[in-house]
Amino acid sequence: MTTHTKLRDLHSGTDDGLEALRPLDVAAAGSVDALVRGMAATAFGGRNLGEAADVFEAMVRDRDCFRVLTISGAMTIAKQGLVVCEMIDRGWVHAIVATGALMTHGFVEAAGMTHYKHRPSMNDEELFAKGYNRVYDTLELEQNLDDTEKIVSAVLDGVPEGTLLSSHVITEALGRHLAAHTDGRAILKSAITKGVPVYIPAFTDSELGLDVAVYNRRREMAGKLRRGFDPFLDLEHYADHIRAHETIGIFTIGGGVPRNWAQQVGPYLEISEKRLGVAEPVRRFRYGVRICPEPVHWGGLSGCTYSEGVSWGKFLPPSEGGRFAEVLSDATVAWPLVVRAVIERTSR
Numbered sequence: 001m002t003t004h005t006k007l008r009d010l011h012s013g014t015d016d017g018l019e020a021l022r023p024l025d026v027a028a029a030g031s032v033d034a035l036v037r038g039m040a041a042t043a044f045g046g047r048n049l050g051e052a053a054d055v056f057e058a059m060v061r062d063r064d065c066f067r068v069l070t071i072s073g074a075m076t077i078a079k080q081g082l083v084v085c086e087m088i089d090r091g092w093v094h095a096i097v098a099t100g101a102l103m104t105h106g107f108v109e110a111a112g113m114t115h116y117k118h119r120p121s122m123n124d125e126e127l128f129a130k131g132y133n134r135v136y137d138t139l140e141l142e143q144n145l146d147d148t149e150k151i152v153s154a155v156l157d158g159v160p161e162g163t164l165l166s167s168h169v170i171t172e173a174l175g176r177h178l179a180a181h182t183d184g185r186a187i188l189k190s191a192i193t194k195g196v197p198v199y200i201p202a203f204t205d206s207e208l209g210l211d212v213a214v215y216n217r218r219r220e221m222a223g224k225l226r227r228g229f230d231p232f233l234d235l236e237h238y239a240d241h242i243r244a245h246e247t248i249g250i251f252t253i254g255g256g257v258p259r260n261w262a263q264q265v266g267p268y269l270e271i272s273e274k275r276l277g278v279a280e281p282v283r284r285f286r287y288g289v290r291i292c293p294e295p296v297h298w299g300g301l302s303g304c305t306y307s308e309g310v311s312w313g314k315f316l317p318p319s320e321g322g323r324f325a326e327v328l329s330d331a332t333v334a335w336p337l338v339v340r341a342v343i344e345r346t347s348r
Contacts (some may be wrong), residue, residue, distance in 0.1 A: 010180055013073075033344035036337055045327065049334050051287045051327035059249040059287040059323075060092050060342060062263035066245035067287075070097040070262045072254035072302075074135045076106035077115050078332050081187050083339055088190040089341070093251075096191065096198045097258040100206020103146065103198065105140060105186070109210070110178050110186030111151060113144040140148065145207050151177065152211040153218070156227065166233035170212070173347030189207045197241070198236045201261040205278025239265055242283050251330045255294060263314045270313055284316040287336070288324040291331045 012019065022041040029035040033053075038049020059065055066147050070086060076084075084106075087093045109115065115239045116132075116139040131142035155177045156170070163169065175192030182189070191198050198329075216226040242248060242265045253257050266283045273280040294302040304322040309315045317320035327334050 001288055008302060013294075016284060026072060027105060027227065031344055032337060033341040036341035041296075042067055045329055048325065049220075049329065049337060052291065052327050052334070053313065053338045053345075055287055055323050055325040056289050056338055057342050057345055059251070059289070060346060062232045062247060062249070062287070064245070065247045065249045065287065066094050066241060066253065067092060067249045068095045068097065068262050070250065070254075070258040071102055072099050072258050073331065074102065074105065074138070075101050075253060075331065076187070077135050077138050077140060079115075080332060081106050081109060083336055084184045084187045085190045086339060086343070087251075088187070088194050089185075090194055090346075091194070093196055095262075096145060096196060097238075097262040098188075098198065099256065100167075100200045100203050100208045103200055104145070104207040105135075106187045107151075108140065108144045109175060110150065110182060110189065111186070112182065113141070113147065115144075130310075133223060148207070149211045149214060150246040152208065153237060156212070156215050159227075165212070165227055165228075165229045166235065166237070167203045168197045168234050170203075170208075171198040171200065197237065199238055199261070201231065202257045203229075203231065203236065205257075206339050211249065224229045229339045235268070238262075239268060243267075243269070243281055246281070246283075248283060248285050250285050250289075252290040252292070253297070253335060254292050255290075255300070255304065259304075260301055263309060266314045267312060284322075285314060286316050286322055287314060288322075289330060290324075290326045291334045291338070292326075293328055293330055317327075 021043065022038070024038045024042050024046070026035065028174060029038055036050050036053045040054060052128050059067060069084070071084070073083070081136060105115070118134055118137045118139050127139070127160050133140040133142060153176070155173050159169070159173055171188055172192060175188035177347070178186050178189040181193055190196070192284035198214065200206070200208070204213070212229070219226060250262060263285070269280040269283055272278055288306050290306070292302050294300055296303040306326065310317045310322070
């Protein structure tokens with residue numbers, strides 16, 4: 001008995017409306033934007049980066065969108081602080097959620113102190129003996145941190161007694177100090193100028209948090225009461241901003257606590273309504289861009305995909321208009337390219 005295999009109906013690609021790829025012509029790319037657009041028509045990480053610029057552009061051009069920037073990792077000591085300033089100054093960011101370490105190193109830079117390139121011939125024991133704190137390939141001076149603590153103490157003395165502290169209250173006070181006493185650009189200075197709150201959810205996990213702890217111990221030694229600190233003030237302050245905007249977007253560098261703290265606002269509103277019987281709006285992130293080298297299979301929070309976030313009620317699915325892009329890359333490589341490309345697009 002002879003059997004015949006049915007021939008496949010081979011499609012051309014255009015039959016199904018598939019998007020054609022194009023070779024990347026680096027010689028013909030006359031701008032960063034042109035290069036990034038060309039990368040979007042390639043594959044792998046290059047395509048991801050190009051698509052991230054497209055999503056970020058859409059987020060920026062959506063005037064109704066409340067945009068949240070979350071940052072973890074050593075981005076300020078890695079000298080990416082002006083990228084953040086540019087995003088704030090252009091009105092592309094309405095709230096920032098960061099690690100305390102990142103804000104500490106950024107404050108050091110803003111106050112006129114210097115970070116240095118690590119010399120590999122100097123081992124970590126030698127670095128410790130000389131007061132050099134190593135962050136990957138970069139050095140933060142212990143003297144910088146001592147000098148920063150003095151400024152933080154003086155700034156806190158200027159916060160009215162009886163004020164219940166939280167991270168956004170402290171970063172606002174530090175921003176006002178920088179605006180009054182320093183030249184040049186700085187994250188907290190740009191934030192105070194533009195009215196952008198800066199939240200540090202894991203506040204005590206940082207040199208800045210330790211500075212406040214030392215400040216309170218010094219007060220106790222002088223017979224004064226400790227300054228109270230309530231992290232839930234940050235949560236409610238942030239939630240109020242999200243309640244006020246139907247469309248929200250998130251631009252994430254790295255992951256960790258800043259990423260999840262910012263994203264969990266949707267579930268917070270949902271469970272508040274369900275468990276407390278209070279009326280709350282439904283809020284899901286419509287836009288999302290993530291630049292982080294950690295893949296999902298490690299199981300860490302940094303590798304959590306946007307599609308996984310849909311299952312938690314944090315993001316709108318694509319079927320309801322959600323637009324997301326994820327770039328598995330070192331942010332010091334990919335982030336400046338994405339921001340520069342969108343600067344060029346929106347400046348025409």
